[in-house]
Amino acid sequence: xxxxxxxxxxxxxxxxxxxxxxxxxxxxxxxxxxxxxxxxxxxxxxxxxxxxxxxxxxxxxxxxxxxxxxxxxxxxxxxxxxxxxxxxxxxxxxxxxxxxxxxxxxxxxxxxxxxxxxxxxxxxxxxxxxxxxxxxxxxxxxxxxxxxxxxxxxxxxxxxxxxxxxxxxxxxxxxxxxxxxxxxxxxxxxxxxxxxxxxxxxxxxxxxxxxxxxxxxxxxxxxxxxxxxxxxxxxxxxxxxxxxxxxxxxxxxxxxxxxxxxxxxxxxxxxxxxxxxxxxxxxxxxxxxxxxxxxxxxxxxxxxxxxxxxxxxxxxxxxx
Amino acid sequence: xxxxxxxxxxxxxxxxxxxxxxxxxxxxxxxxxxxxxxxxxxxxxxxxxxxxxxxxxxxxxxxxxxxxxxxxxxxxxxxxxxxxxxxxxxxxxxxxxxxxxxxxxxxxxxxxxxxxxxxxxxxxxxxxxxxxxxxxxxxxxxxxxxxxxxxxxxxxxxxxxxxxxxxxxxxxxxxxxxxxxxxxxxxxxxxxxxxxxxxxxxxxxxxxxxxxxxxxxxxxxxxxxxxxxxxxxxxxxxxxxxxxxxxxxxxxxxxxxxxxxxxxxxxxxxxxxxxxxxxxxxxxxxxxxxxxxxxxxxxxxxxxxxxxxxxxxxxxxxxxxxxxxxxxxxxxxxxxxxxxxxxxxxxxxxxxxxxxxxxxxxxx
Ligand SMILES: Nc1ncnc2c1ncn2[C@@H]1O[C@H](COP(=O)(O)OP(=O)(O)O)[C@@H](O)[C@H]1O
Ligand SMILES: [Mg+2]
Numbered sequence: 001x002x003x004x005x006x007x008x009x010x011x012x013x014x015x016x017x018x019x020x021x022x023x024x025x026x027x028x029x030x031x032x033x034x035x036x037x038x039x040x041x042x043x044x045x046x047x048x049x050x051x052x053x054x055x056x057x058x059x060x061x062x063x064x065x066x067x068x069x070x071x072x073x074x075x076x077x078x079x080x081x082x083x084x085x086x087x088x089x090x091x092x093x094x095x096x097x098x099x100x101x102x103x104x105x106x107x108x109x110x111x112x113x114x115x116x117x118x119x120x121x122x123x124x125x126x127x128x129x130x131x132x133x134x135x136x137x138x139x140x141x142x143x144x145x146x147x148x149x150x151x152x153x154x155x156x157x158x159x160x161x162x163x164x165x166x167x168x169x170x171x172x173x174x175x176x177x178x179x180x181x182x183x184x185x186x187x188x189x190x191x192x193x194x195x196x197x198x199x200x201x202x203x204x205x206x207x208x209x210x211x212x213x214x215x216x217x218x219x220x221x222x223x224x225x226x227x228x229x230x231x232x233x234x235x236x237x238x239x240x241x242x243x244x245x246x247x248x249x250x251x252x253x254x255x256x257x258x259x260x261x262x263x264x265x266x267x268x269x270x271x272x273x274x275x276x277x278x279x280x281x282x283x284x285x286x287x288x289x290x291x292x293x294x295x296x297x298x299x300x301x302x303x304x305x306x307x308x309x310x311x312x313x314x315x316x317x318x319x320x
Numbered sequence: 321x322x323x324x325x326x327x328x329x330x331x332x333x334x335x336x337x338x339x340x341x342x343x344x345x346x347x348x349x350x351x352x353x354x355x356x357x358x359x360x361x362x363x364x365x366x367x368x369x370x371x372x373x374x375x376x377x378x379x380x381x382x383x384x385x386x387x388x389x390x391x392x393x394x395x396x397x398x399x400x401x402x403x404x405x406x407x408x409x410x411x412x413x414x415x416x417x418x419x420x421x422x423x424x425x426x427x428x429x430x431x432x433x434x435x436x437x438x439x440x441x442x443x444x445x446x447x448x449x450x451x452x453x454x455x456x457x458x459x460x461x462x463x464x465x466x467x468x469x470x471x472x473x474x475x476x477x478x479x480x481x482x483x484x485x486x487x488x489x490x491x492x493x494x495x496x497x498x499x500x501x502x503x504x505x506x507x508x509x510x511x512x513x514x515x516x517x518x519x520x521x522x523x524x525x526x527x528x529x530x531x532x533x534x535x536x537x538x539x540x541x542x543x544x545x546x547x548x549x550x551x552x553x554x555x556x557x558x559x560x561x562x563x564x565x566x567x568x569x570x571x572x573x574x575x576x577x578x579x580x581x582x583x584x585x586x587x588x589x590x591x592x593x594x595x596x597x598x599x600x601x602x603x604x605x606x607x608x609x610x611x612x613x614x615x616x617x618x619x620x621x622x623x624x625x626x627x628x629x630x631x632x633x634x635x636x637x638x639x640x641x642x643x644x645x646x647x648x649x650x651x652x653x654x655x656x657x658x659x660x661x662x663x664x665x666x667x668x669x670x671x672x673x674x675x676x677x678x679x680x681x682x683x684x
Contacts, residue, residue: 208372209405213466214393214422223418227409318408319452 048297050290061287068291082292084263085271086299088176092267093244095180096187101236103184104191109221111192112199123196127189134186138253141182145169169254172264179265183250187243191236198232199225203320231315238307245300248273268296322383322396322473322506323348324369329378331364331530338364339530342378346474346508346523351500354510355517355553356527362510365527366476369508370399383473393422395474398467402479404459406451412438412462413447419470430469437465440499457488464499477509481516493519514554518542526550544682548675551601557632559601559669560643566596574678576600576670579639583615583665587678598678601669604632604646609653611662617643621657635659 054064072078107126111119129137145152145168153165168178202225210220248269251259257279259266274282276289329342339361346352354362367373369380371392380387387395398419406415413434420430438444441461451459460480467475480496481489497520500507511517517524518538526533526541526549534541534550545551551559564578569589576583578600592598607617619635622642626649633645633653645661653659670678 203403203405205401205403205405206407208367209399209401209466210407210418211372212370212392212397212399213419213470215418216422219422224407316409320408 044297047290047293050287051294053287053290055285055287064287068288069295072288072291072295078288081263081266081271082295085266085268088265089245089247089267091176092180092183092247093241095177096184096240096244097237099181100184100188101191101233101240104188104236105195105233107188107192108195108199109225111196114204123193126192129186130189132186134249135253137182137186138250141185142169142254145178170261172261175255175261176265179251179254182254183247186250191240194232194236195229198229201320202228206320228318231312231317234307234311234315238304241303241307242300245296245303268292268299272296323350323381324474324506324508325381326369327379327381329365329368329380330376331361331368331373332376337530339368342532344525344532344535346506349504349506351497351507351509351520351522352525353517353521353523354508354525354527355512355514356533357553358512360527361530362512362527363478366399366478366508366510369474370397370476371395372399396472397474397476398470398472399476400463400467400478400480402482404451404463404483406459406462406466408451411448411450412443412454412465415451415462416465416469419466423470433469433471434465437468440468440502441465456484457492460484460492464496468499468503473506475503475505475507477507479511480509481511482513496520514556518554524554526553528553544677544679545601545669546677546682548599548601548671551669551671551677555603557604557644557646559603560607560641562600562602562637562639562641562643564598564600564670566592566594566598569594574670579617579637579641581615581617583668585665585668585670586680587670588680591672592678597673599671599675601671602643602663602667604644606667607643607645607661607663609645609647609651609659609661611664615665616660616662618658618660619643621653621655621659623655624653633659633661635661 050061051068052063052065053061054067055061072082107122110116111123116122144150147153147165147167147170153162156162156165166174168174206224206228207220210224215223245268247267251265251267251270252273255265257270257273259270272289272292273279274284275292276284276286278284324344324346326342326344329339330337331339342365354365356362364373368375369382371387371390375388382395382397392399407418410418416434416437417430420433425433434447435444438447441464443458443461443465446454446458446462451462454462460483463480477496481492484492493516496507496509500520509516509520521538523535524538524541525535528549534546536544538554541550541554545554548561552561562578564576566574566589567577567582568575569592572586572588573584574587574589574592576585576598617637619637621633621635623634625632625634629649631647631649631651631653633647633651635643635645637643643661645659647653672678
């Protein structure tokens, strides 16, 4: 009884405080809120709404409940492509996590060596591709790897490795990893910069203390530096995850929306594009497109939630 | 336990010479303090002994063994950093045990040592805490504990008290002195604070611009500074320096005129000539408001600082020299008064034009 009476009185207490919300705060918040609502929140919500509708040949839409999702996950015409795209996307993400972030960490370690000269030059050069357009990157790599007039086969031949060359972008077995590595090459500067910033933030005294304590370079890294940059590695991982599951442009630039050969480079982004806009013989479907988009949103949401509640809570930021 | 000896050591960072011609012996079990102004190379010298910096020339021996090529961990040293340098992600226990892991100490022995050190440093209740949950003084003790558990022959301290507040600083200073007595280990301690140096050291090394100015027991440096720099650096408030001139030289004494006064001091005059410029140094605590002593300087009082047990009288002489006098706490002196400060010629120091002490009993 007493609790309910508290609950009923609470709004009465809160009401005058809320009505005193200063007008200027409302005025200052309004423009951002308005723009954000119109261009971000509304499309998002409307996409989710659309994913519950189905359209017919006339273009009329009617509520279909979870039918679209059922179709996406189990109807052979849709589910094969969806699972293929999801699998490829996971592979794409895996390559970035291991190769891009691994190399990024290694480069950051090298850059933070006290005796390194010309560090800022390396830093700029490695970061440069990040600022180039994906279309240019895709085009340039396609030219370089071209078996006929590309520079890669002759370069390999020059060092006696000519027999290793293959039409990597054209083979079903190698196309996805090749595209993943091109993307890694372009974006390795980002984890490098973030991790480098975290590394130079660790006071030298701490590393000296570990050295005096008898830790060799590897132990200093493993027991002192790595634990201290874990929060940054967490952020890098989640950024990689979100970027990879929203990726589209590189594959579209190199392989087109069909993500060939035989959909071997198809990821959720390209799959969504074909579904929504249609491509060649396939007719676009706004409602199925919205369903794929919502599925992507859910995949990313699950990943981010796992990170936020499973991982980030255990990582402690350290102040020095 | 070990002694430390340094021969002909020099260090430069690129073209900049930081340390030059350092020769020094630290006896086994001695408490040596490196003192000098900021940037004079104290930390660099300590880090060279620790093995964290290489040398440009010279040799370092610890316990008779040349250590130039040895990594820090093999030099039987432990270091306490100014910033404490505790590992923020490890508990107090793990911070202290970290070094033992690499020394391949067995688990039980490591545990015993950490708990024993924690006992000594009153950290037993805090072993599971992280450094950020500790106060400054507690962090300081963890840093010392981390050094103790390794049972080093030589302890190196780099300004360990400078991040503590004044009261804690005095306490910790006493704790460190006690620790030195209990452990009997060789300790090398860096500070820019001459009070710390005077109170802790069995031997003080005064550094300036990368050079050793003088080495000696605290009271030796106080009584017989070998040059103007040491004279000014040791003692608080600073020694008064007044320009003077040689007026006469006899067998065992020299007559010096300065600031309108004249005095006869026992000096060897053999390197002096009449008319040479000298610097006369008098410590504020060796001057008094009155006295039977023959010499007096008169001036007008600019300001009086009252500390309770003493008052510092800042006065300006007719010769425009500034002089500080340590007067009794209850002295009735006010700014604007005429003031006469008496002192004995025996308590003065005389330095030649290059700043070297002319007293016969001074050894550099
Ligand atoms: N790694 C370094 N590179 C270049 N100069 C340095 C380095 N470490 C110290 N120095 C210089 O050496 C001088 C002495 O430094 P330091 O030993 O830290 O002085 P102190 O501890 O006496 O204040 C300073 O002028 C400092 O700028
Ligand atoms: Mg220093």
